[in-house]
Amino acid sequence: MRRLLLAFLTAGVLSTGYTAQDKQKVNLFERQLHQDVKMLTEKIQKLYGLHVKECAPSEIAKAEAFIDAIDGLSYIDPDTGQITRTDIKSVDKILYKNKAKKYIALAREKVYSDQDGDGIPCYQEIEQGTNPFEPEKKVSKAELKEGEVAKVEKKGEKKKGYQPLKLHARIHFDFDKYNIKKDYLPYLNVITRYLKAHDQLKIKIVGYTDSIGSKEYNDRLARKRAETIKKYLIDHGISPERIEILGKGKEEYLFDNDTSLNRFTNRRAEFFVMEPTEGR
Numbered sequence: 001m002r003r004l005l006l007a008f009l010t011a012g013v014l015s016t017g018y019t020a021q022d023k024q025k026v027n028l029f030e031r032q033l034h035q036d037v038k039m040l041t042e043k044i045q046k047l048y049g050l051h052v053k054e055c056a057p058s059e060i061a062k063a064e065a066f067i068d069a070i071d072g073l074s075y076i077d078p079d080t081g082q083i084t085r086t087d088i089k090s091v092d093k094i095l096y097k098n099k100a101k102k103y104i105a106l107a108r109e110k111v112y113s114d115q116d117g118d119g120i121p122c123y124q125e126i127e128q129g130t131n132p133f134e135p136e137k138k139v140s141k142a143e144l145k146e147g148e149v150a151k152v153e154k155k156g157e158k159k160k161g162y163q164p165l166k167l168h169a170r171i172h173f174d175f176d177k178y179n180i181k182k183d184y185l186p187y188l189n190v191i192t193r194y195l196k197a198h199d200q201l202k203i204k205i206v207g208y209t210d211s212i213g214s215k216e217y218n219d220r221l222a223r224k225r226a227e228t229i230k231k232y233l234i235d236h237g238i239s240p241e242r243i244e245i246l247g248k249g250k251e252e253y254l255f256d257n258d259t260s261l262n263r264f265t266n267r268r269a270e271f272f273v274m275e276p277t278e279g280r
Helices: 002-016 020-048 057-070 090-112 122-128 141-157 182-197 215-235 260-266
Strands: 073-076 083-086 162-172 202-208 243-249 268-276
Touching: 020 057, 020 090, 057 090, 057 182, 090 122, 162 182, 182 215, 182 268, 202 215, 215 243, 215 268
Parallel strands: 202 243
Antiparallel strands: 073 083, 162 268, 202 268
16 A cells, blocks of 8 residues: 555656645745845844834835735726735745845845944944934034024924825836836835835825826726835825825926836826925
8 A cells, every 4th residue: 555655646746747846846846945045034123122213214124015015016906906926936035035135134234334424424423312313512602592593483484285206116008008017116115114114294195107108098998006005005004194196197207208118117106205394
């Protein structure tokens, strides 16, 4: 009976073309990947102890997003509106691991760097209560008084509302589609993490199309692209009140529409993270 069972299992392996040696290689790859991810996660935790959230918020958010992506990505099925999880190929797992490693290195560099030129590393400035992005200098009482007056005048000039931050992202779409390509999910996860870490911020999403088709159809398609991304952010924990969407359709092309690559580049959604102005 044991011989028959062994013969059956051997035949099954040969029929599928998947040998015990192949399985061993897969297991070794997954084990090594797990160890690498664990090491990178530990590095992130150490950086959090050094105020990386304040010194390098964008870099650490990207690192964590790529680590999350290794276990699989979620995307919205445009037909059902449901979130579907997809497995990641081994080559993509390696790519995401390397990207996470890169952004951890960049975050660490910012943590230990003197970002305002006053000779003090970023993490030390935060610990001593000074601004790591503005050099400390001594000022006279007269200068201080003048500065306070100027600050009040400047504050009075600002209008209530939100103004755009430098954080800006863009993703692209296939022809006549508004579903999110899985290639861009790590970047959406970066934005999600950033918005969760900064709950005072809002985000504006603007959808665009290429030049093919009528203006009316492209206006609807552009808005659907923005709506799909809005739904993704909401499903991942961002309040709808913090999200503004706009469909511009056949407007503001990045390139001419003479080639398929240029048209693909024009079919996009752009993200503008907004912060409240003073006085709001």
